[in-house]
Amino acid sequence: MTVLVLADHDLGTLSPATARVVAAVSSLGDVDLLVLGEGVDQIVAEAARLSGVARILVGQDQGFVTQSAEALVPVIARLASDYSHIVASAGAVGRDLAPRLAAKLDIQPITDIIAIHGPGRFDRPIYAGNAIQTVASAQPRQILTIRASAFSPMGDGGNAMIMPLPTDPVRTVAKMIAAHRTQADTPDLATARIVVGGGVSVGSAEGFKLVEQFAAVIGAGVGATRAAVDAGYAPNDWQVGQTGKIIAPDLYIAVGISGALQHLAGIQGAKKIIAINSDPEAPLVKLADIVLIADLFEAIPSLIEELAQRGIKP
Amino acid sequence: MIAITSDKCSPVYSIGRRQRSPLNSALRMARLSVSREVDFGRVTIAMPLPAVVTADLRLNTPRNAALPMVMKARQKKLDVRRADEFGVDLSPRVTIEKTTPPPARATGRTVDNVGALADEIAALHSGTEAH
Numbered sequence: 001m002t003v004l005v006l007a008d009h010d011l012g013t014l015s016p017a018t019a020r021v022v023a024a025v026s027s028l029g030d031v032d033l034l035v036l037g038e039g040v041d042q043i044v045a046e047a048a049r050l051s052g053v054a055r056i057l058v059g060q061d062q063g064f065v066t067q068s069a070e071a072l073v074p075v076i077a078r079l080a081s082d083y084s085h086i087v088a089s090a091g092a093v094g095r096d097l098a099p100r101l102a103a104k105l106d107i108q109p110i111t112d113i114i115a116i117h118g119p120g121r122f123d124r125p126i127y128a129g130n131a132i133q134t135v136a137s138a139q140p141r142q143i144l145t146i147r148a149s150a151f152s153p154m155g156d157g158g159n160a161m162i163m164p165l166p167t168d169p170v171r172t173v174a175k176m177i178a179a180h181r182t183q184a185d186t187p188d189l190a191t192a193r194i195v196v197g198g199g200v201s202v203g204s205a206e207g208f209k210l211v212e213q214f215a216a217v218i219g220a221g222v223g224a225t226r227a228a229v230d231a232g233y234a235p236n237d238w239q240v241g242q243t244g245k246i247i248a249p250d251l252y253i254a255v256g257i258s259g260a261l262q263h264l265a266g267i268q269g270a271k272k273i274i275a276i277n278s279d280p281e282a283p284l285v286k287l288a289d290i291v292l293i294a295d296l297f298e299a300i301p302s303l304i305e306e307l308a309q310r311g312i313k314p
Numbered sequence: 315m316i317a318i319t320s321d322k323c324s325p326v327y328s329i330g331r332r333q334r335s336p337l338n339s340a341l342r343m344a345r346l347s348v349s350r351e352v353d354f355g356r357v358t359i360a361m362p363l364p365a366v367v368t369a370d371l372r373l374n375t376p377r378n379a380a381l382p383m384v385m386k387a388r389q390k391k392l393d394v395r396r397a398d399e400f401g402v403d404l405s406p407r408v409t410i411e412k413t414t415p416p417p418a419r420a421t422g423r424t425v426d427n428v429g430a431l432a433d434e435i436a437a438l439h440s441g442t443e444a445h
């Protein structure tokens with residue numbers, strides 16, 4: 001069995017999710033990695049080092065730059081017959097293209113996989129993470145998206161063969177006319193080891209800065225609740241939860257977050273959870289491993305000071 | 315099924331609902347311009363109609379149908395057909411073996427003050443550095 005994995009990349013580098021997806025599926029067979037983009041030399045070099053990757057298929061075209069399903073799916077569909085599994089990370093790109101590819105190939109896709117039991121048996125969360133479903137598929141080939149944060153990354157040590165793919169010029173009817181990128185030099189939320197999340201209780205964008213400062217002191221990624229995003233205190237791509245990002249850090253520190261089910265859906269993979277909240281009855285307080293009942297406006301500044309005294313480096 | 319019925323009815327646009335990819339739309343002549351959330355922020359995409367789009371909660375506030383329209387809708391004839399009339403096989407290709415609750419979390423404890431929490435974070439922080 002051979003597995004085709006679509007490489008996730010952004011700004012000319014391989015996304016950390018790719019090494020996790022490769023690790024997740026390497027038990028299924030040889031892995032070929034498909035890199036579609038333009039100016040992808042560095043991505044290909046990084047990908048070739050991943051252990052467990054047999055070949056890197058490289059398609060270059062200006063039309064791949066937006067990573068739209070419309071541009072990527074025809075290439076993947078053409079390669080499909082050589083593979084038992086066609087796999088992408090369950091990020092924005094994978095979520096976008098899996099349904100289109102599935103319709104083209106007439107295959108029921110299996111999405112957001114958190115465990116692989118065999119070539120056709122997988123675990124995936126349902127009901128916003130409140131239950132785990134084990135599903136079985138006997139289809140001739142599988143289309144899968146993988147929740148990268150549920151798997152450890154594959155290490156380096158590989159030496160994959162690099163094969164250019166002939167591609168026709170890509171034409172799409174949907175055109176990207178603008179992209180707005182959130183500017184922040186915080187660690188990538190999806191793969192950060194520590195994440196500090198802020199809720200709407202910070203009261204303002206200024207107040208949210210307190211959460212960001214705290215995160216900076218310990219070198220953490222920054223997350224937010226939907227309520228904080230809707231209030232305009234934090235950018236939308238920081239939202240954690242059912243309709244935001246799913247994270248699985250070693251440590252999640254929730255500052256003034258109630259712990260609505262839709263938020264919890266995004267943090268269930270966190271190894272340890274700390275809650276700082278003024279309400280001892282908040283659901284997140286009940287769920288957390290370590291709790292501090294306090295007013296965040298008092299607790300966070302003194303916590304930053306105390307951590308500095310302990311010589312913590314980001 | 316959607317593909318077949320769309321063919322038969324030639325809709326101007328079909329709107330479904332998906333929770334993950336928020337999208338705002340503005341119909342401009344025969345083109346559609348949408349804004350959607352992606353992993354790094356937001357993008358604006360334009361396309362000709364017809365198009366299939368999904369909408370997020372944030373798109374707008376729902377407009378409730380007025381009672382006269384509800385009554386009118388009730389009068390409409392419903393055309394109910396069987397899927398196999400269209401030659402479509404809807405039998406599931408993926409079977410659900412079991413559904414289980416996620417693993418339970420250990421019970422937590424409360425610390426008394428900021429200093430104690432700083433100790434805990436310092437310990438966990440050096441732990442996460444180690445691997």
Ligand SMILES: Cc1cc2nc3c(=O)[nH]c(=O)nc-3n(C[C@H](O)[C@H](O)[C@H](O)COP(=O)(O)OP(=O)(O)OC[C@H]3O[C@@H](n4cnc5c(N)ncnc54)[C@H](O)[C@@H]3O)c2cc1C
Pocket residue numbers: 198199200201224225226227228239240241242243244245255256257258259260261262263266276277278279282294295296297333371
């Ligand atoms: C379909 C759907 C999808 C959704 N998706 C998501 C999602 O992906 N992510 C998400 O986060 N939400 C999502 N939500 C929204 C979710 O239901 C909650 O409304 C939201 O998570 C609440 O955010 P919050 O904790 O910031 O605010 P609140 O629920 O208002 O909680 C504020 C908390 O702050 C505490 N607090 C107040 N003042 C202080 C203080 N001074 N010091 C310390 N603590 C204080 C309060 O005790 C309370 O616990 C979704 C909702 C729906 C319907």
